[in-house]
Amino acid sequence: xxxxxxxxxxxxxxxxxxxxxxxxxxxxxxxxxxxxxxxxxxxxxxxxxxxxxxxxxxxxxxxxxxxxxxxxxxxxxxxxxxxxxxxxxxxxxxxxxxxxxxxxxxxxxxxxxxxxxxxxxxxxxxxxxxxxxxxxxxxxxxxxxxxxxxxxxxxxxxxxxxxxxxxxxxxxxxxxxxxxxxxxxxxxxxxxxxxxxxxxxxxxxxxxxxxxxxxxxxxxxxxxxxxxxxxxxxxxxxxxxxxxxxxxxxxxxxxxxxxxxxxxxxxxxxxxxxxxxxxxxxxxxxxxxxxxxxxxxxxxxxxxxxxxxxxxxxxxxxxxxxxxxxxxxxxxxxxxxxxxxxxxxxxxxxxxxxxxxxxxxxxxxxxxxxxxxxxxxxxxxxxxxxxxxxxxxxxxxxxxxxxxxxxxxxxxxxxxxxxxxxxxxxxxxxxxxxxxxxxxxxxxxxxxxxxxxxxxxxxxxxxxxxxxxxxxxxxxxxxxxxxxxxxxxxxxxxxxxxxxxxxxxxxxxxxxxxxxxxxxxxxxxxxxxxxxxxxxxxxxxxxxxxxxxxxxxxxxxxxxxxxxxxxxxxxxxxxxxxxxxxxxxxxxxxxxxxxxxxxxxxxxxxxxxxxxxxxxxxxxxxxxxxxxxxxxxxxxxxxxxxxxxxxxxxxxxxxxxxxxxxxxxxxxxxxxxxxxxxxxxxxxxxxxxxxxxxxxxxxxxxxxxxxxxxxxxxxxxxxxxxxxxxxxxxxxxxxxxxxxxxxxxxxxxxxxxxxxxxxxxxxxxxxxxxxxxxxxxxxxxxxxxxxxxxxxxxxxxxxxxxxxxxxxx
Amino acid sequence: xxxxxxxxxxxxxxxxxxxxxxxxxxxxxxxxxxxxxxxxxxxxxxxxxxxxxxxxxxxxxxxxxxxxxxxxxxxxxxxxxxxxxxxxxxxxxxxxxxxxxxxxxxxxxxxxxxxxxxxxxxxxxxxxxxxxxxxxxxxxxxxxxxxxxxxxxxxxxxxxxxxxxx
Numbered sequence: 016x017x018x019x020x021x022x023x024x025x026x027x028x029x030x031x032x033x034x035x036x037x038x039x040x041x042x043x044x045x046x047x048x049x050x051x052x053x054x055x056x057x058x059x060x061x062x063x064x065x066x067x068x069x070x071x072x073x074x075x076x077x078x079x080x081x082x083x084x085x086x087x088x089x090x091x092x093x094x095x096x097x098x099x100x101x102x103x104x105x106x107x108x109x110x111x112x113x114x115x116x117x118x119x120x121x122x123x124x125x126x127x128x129x130x131x132x133x134x135x136x137x138x139x140x141x142x143x144x145x146x147x148x149x150x151x152x153x154x155x156x157x158x159x160x161x162x163x164x165x166x167x168x169x170x171x172x173x174x175x176x177x178x179x180x181x182x183x184x185x186x187x188x189x190x191x192x193x194x195x196x197x198x199x200x201x202x203x204x205x206x207x208x209x210x211x212x213x214x215x216x217x218x219x220x221x222x223x224x225x226x227x228x229x230x231x232x233x234x235x236x237x238x239x240x241x242x243x244x245x246x247x248x249x250x251x252x253x254x255x256x257x258x259x260x261x262x263x264x265x266x267x268x269x270x271x272x273x274x275x276x277x278x279x280x281x282x283x284x285x286x287x288x289x290x291x292x293x294x295x296x297x298x299x300x301x302x303x304x305x306x307x308x309x310x311x312x313x314x315x316x317x318x319x320x321x322x323x324x325x326x327x328x329x330x331x332x333x334x335x336x337x338x339x340x341x342x343x344x345x346x347x348x349x350x351x352x353x354x355x356x357x358x359x360x361x362x363x364x365x366x367x368x369x370x371x372x373x374x375x376x377x378x379x380x381x382x383x384x385x386x387x388x389x390x391x392x393x394x395x396x397x398x399x400x401x402x403x404x405x406x407x408x409x410x411x412x413x414x415x416x417x418x419x420x421x422x423x424x425x426x427x428x429x430x431x432x433x434x435x436x437x438x439x440x441x442x443x444x445x446x447x448x449x450x451x452x453x454x455x456x457x458x459x460x461x462x463x464x465x466x467x468x469x470x471x472x473x474x475x476x477x478x479x480x481x482x483x484x485x486x487x488x489x490x491x492x493x494x495x496x497x498x499x500x501x502x503x504x505x506x507x508x509x510x511x512x513x514x515x516x517x518x519x520x521x522x523x524x525x526x527x528x529x530x531x532x533x534x535x536x537x538x539x540x541x542x543x544x545x546x547x548x549x550x551x552x553x554x555x556x557x558x559x560x561x562x563x564x565x566x567x568x569x570x571x572x573x574x575x576x577x578x579x580x581x582x583x584x585x586x587x588x589x590x591x592x593x594x595x596x597x598x599x600x601x602x603x604x605x606x607x608x609x610x611x612x613x614x615x616x617x618x619x620x621x622x623x624x625x626x627x628x629x630x631x632x633x634x635x636x637x638x639x640x641x642x643x644x645x646x647x648x649x650x651x652x653x654x655x656x657x658x659x660x661x662x663x664x665x666x667x668x669x670x671x672x673x674x675x676x677x678x679x680x681x682x683x684x685x686x687x688x689x690x691x692x693x694x695x696x697x698x699x700x701x702x703x704x705x706x707x708x709x710x711x712x713x714x715x716x717x718x719x720x721x722x723x724x725x726x727x728x729x730x731x732x733x734x735x736x737x738x739x740x741x742x743x744x745x746x747x748x749x750x751x752x753x754x755x756x757x758x759x760x761x762x763x764x765x766x767x768x769x770x771x772x773x774x775x776x777x778x779x780x781x782x783x784x785x786x787x788x789x790x791x792x793x794x795x796x797x798x799x800x801x802x803x804x805x806x807x808x809x810x811x812x813x814x815x816x817x818x819x820x821x822x823x824x
Numbered sequence: 825x826x827x828x829x830x831x832x833x834x835x836x837x838x839x840x841x842x843x844x845x846x847x848x849x850x851x852x853x854x855x856x857x858x859x860x861x862x863x864x865x866x867x868x869x870x871x872x873x874x875x876x877x878x879x880x881x882x883x884x885x886x887x888x889x890x891x892x893x894x895x896x897x898x899x900x901x902x903x904x905x906x907x908x909x910x911x912x913x914x915x916x917x918x919x920x921x922x923x924x925x926x927x928x929x930x931x932x933x934x935x936x937x938x939x940x941x942x943x944x945x946x947x948x949x950x951x952x953x954x955x956x957x958x959x960x961x962x963x964x965x966x967x968x969x970x971x972x973x974x975x976x977x978x979x980x981x982x983x984x985x986x987x988x989x990x
Contacts, residue, residue: 045862
């Protein structure tokens with residue numbers, strides 16, 4: 016159930032190097048094969064008509080004019096689509112049904128009401144414009160607090176309340192800690208909904224074969240080798256007659272785990288006409304209706320401290336606006352309780368969460384997956400405590416850090432932190448930031464009436480999830496067995512010694528081919544560029560949860576090394592047999608199998624390969640012919656929750672850590688926040704590939720800059736209209752907003768994982784928002800501003816300054 | 825539907841004589857009619873820049889131009905950069921050297937924008953790059969390595985030029 020890896024004693028040749036990225040040539044030349052590049056003979060093109068209303072009853076739909084348009088092959092409404100497909104899979108226990116095309120009632124602006132397949136996309140969109148829908152507009156629930164009122168209109172008639180889920184759990188002696196505290200700091204913070212918005216939208220091609228009752232689906236979904244049976248359920252196809260083929264994915268950031276609505280609509284259209292159909296979201300579809308929206312939380316939080324600044328207990332009361340459906344349940348809170356106490360020795364936690372339904376698109380996943388606002392609120396509380404108690408913010412953190420000799424460390428919820436040295440990270444960050452010079456600059460500018468601020472945040476990045484987090488807050492029953500989040504790799508060595516790896520995860524913008532190449536190279540001593548890597552479809556048995564929860568490099572390293580070692584061990588046996596030696600006396604060095612200590616006797620990869628494939632002549636009777644191994648690597652360290660959930664067990668135990676120090680300048684008149692510099696020290700255990708990890712961290716930080724300063728879904732107060740329907744209104748960071756980011760790594764390897772790797776995919780975005788908030792506070796300290804709401808748009812900053820001046824805060 | 829329009833257009837050095845619907849966007853002509861799938865569509869409203877190609881030496885958003893407007897024009901797409909034998913263009917080499925891409929979806933637009941910039945400004949500074957590519961969105965890299973890539977490309981191209989002269 017849990018393993019401790021052997022300590023890293025050997026020197027490594029390829030793991031830890033900035034090996035060139037194997038994925039690049041196809042991406043740089045436009046040949047990567049994204050979903051939009053899939054073309055099949057006779058393929059039709061889909062388009063979707065969406066509701067302009069946040070909440071309405073569908074009285075009638077007239078599709079006759081659309082159907083009459085030349086080139087239109089199929090028009091489906093919600094009602095007719097039920098003839099082909101079933102509702103979305105739900106990971107919640109509550110009766111909230113969602114269909115890809117709404118039936119009778121729309122519950123968020125942009126919900127699909129009809130879909131068309133036509134000979135080209137232009138005609139399909141023309142047809143959408145000719146569909147007549149008669150709506151009875153209903154009151155829109157926009158404010159989650161108002162939606163909680165028992166008298167509020169219900170988003171779903173199957174529920175008694177719009178509070179679809181509520182639970183309060185105590186871990187440790189919360190009340191006693193509050194009672195003995197010298198100081199309790201409070202924060203009401205608001206984290207608004209933001210969207211992942213990869214530059215490529217979601218899409219699928221479905222090809223239904225009515226004779227074989229089978230379907231082939233190409234898509235940019237991640238979960239094709241994790242939950243293929245869930246897709247089969249929606250598409251009403253036998254699980255063993257559905258084949259899902261991965262495409263290169265143009266970014267996801269969590270938003271493309273399932274894309275069930277897109278796949279369902281495409282599959283329904285194909286079933287309705289028996290032809291292959293491609294449906295690609297356009298940007299308006301994606302912003303309005305893709306499940307790429309992250310958390311939307313109102314926090315009422317307290318941190319209890321002793322007189323000397325010791326953090327005793329934490330209380331988090333959360334109202335989370337889930338939008339109109341609850342497909343992924345409270346998974347993002349399961350995620351958040353992996354690290355609610357951050358890097359600190361906080362002894363108790365009360366976690367009180369209300370998940371509320373409103374008339375907005377449902378929450379999906381976005382990089383951070385619930386831990387992003389978690390880090391925001393905790394670090395805001397710590398900064399506030401420092402200010403209120405008159406303790407330097409750096410010193411307060413130092414006093415409370417978990418110490419290096421305390422690992423593995425169990426936090427109140429039961430999760431385990433594997434390793435770390437938080438003070439070393441902090442010290443190095445302070446050094447590289449050159450704080451004294453910035454303080455001098457701050458004083459100089461203040462004398463000129465300008466506001467420079469130095470931010471600081473020290474945060475965790477839990478990585479490598481065990482999917483138990485999805486269900487364990489449903490605490491009234493004994494827990495299910497811990498769920499598996501596997502990753503698979505098949506390695507085969509051909510008769511000429513060529514090494515091919517086939518992996519279950521898709522290319523999501525990260526670098527699985529490069530990682531696999533490095534690991535195979537490490538194990539065989541061959542050049543990583545010689546290793547070929549392919550992606551498995553859902554019929555291969557290469558089960559894989561893919562990228563998500565900062566897991567894929569951890570898991571893929573384990574899967575690849577496992578498969579490589581199995582094949583290598585067989586090759587050693589085959590070579591030993593051929594060389595008439597004992598296998599124990601043979602080693603593989605730089606791709607050559609040779610007698611230990613007598614390098615003169617040796618066989619090449621090709622010689623061993625040929626022998627294993629073609630000349631299994633009985634000298635090695637115990638071996639079958641060929642050189643192939645599939646290794647499925649399961650979560651390396653977990654323990655199950657207790658029945659009463661007083662201990663959730665270890666479920667997210669590889670914990671990276673970072674300290675971010677951004678420098679900002681704020682103009683209190685215009686509200687503009689400008690990043691002047693940005694310093695990071697990151698510890699994600701053994702760094703597999705420094706260039707690639709830097710890319711992940713910097714990319715995440717820039718998404719965090721977006722979260723801090725500009726990104727926000729906005730809805731009209733009165734009617735729930737989506738006011739940010741395109742990238743003109745929903746702003747993403749551009750080159751103009753990005754400062755020079757200086758990054759260093761410290762490495763405390765994980766004792767649980769292959770090579771000691773931890774996750775690095777989300778940390779940038781997990782830390783940057785709260786670090787930048789702290790910088791804006793620091794800049795505007797003379798004005799008494801306290802940031803408790805993101806993003807800090809110009810209008811919000813101006814408002815905060817005005818509120819502070821007028822004593823409203 | 826109005827009659828089709830004749831468009832004589834040169835794409836990556838190949839001349840085409842085509843009949844297109846008046847509303848056909850350049851991006852769709854490239855992707856659908858000419859099977860040049862390297863030009864990507866991210867927003868179809870001119871915000872993201874993923875579809876940037878070079879039309880008569882000017883970086884152009886192919887989602888905002890009708891093919892019918894380009895009779896007599898010459899277009900270059902990402903497919904024009906690498907040689908048929910697989911040799912990458914210096915700009916592509918610089919992007920891989922500096923890790924200036926992750927998912928690759930915005931990359932063709934970045935490369936073509938960079939290509940046009942480097943033809944105008946052979947050794948750009950950070951501000952030049954920002955001015956030329958500030959309107960191209962990338963959601964993966966955080967841009968730092970894209971700026972480095974473009975500047976490195978300028979240096980590689982200058983070095984190769986001087987080697988040719990020597």
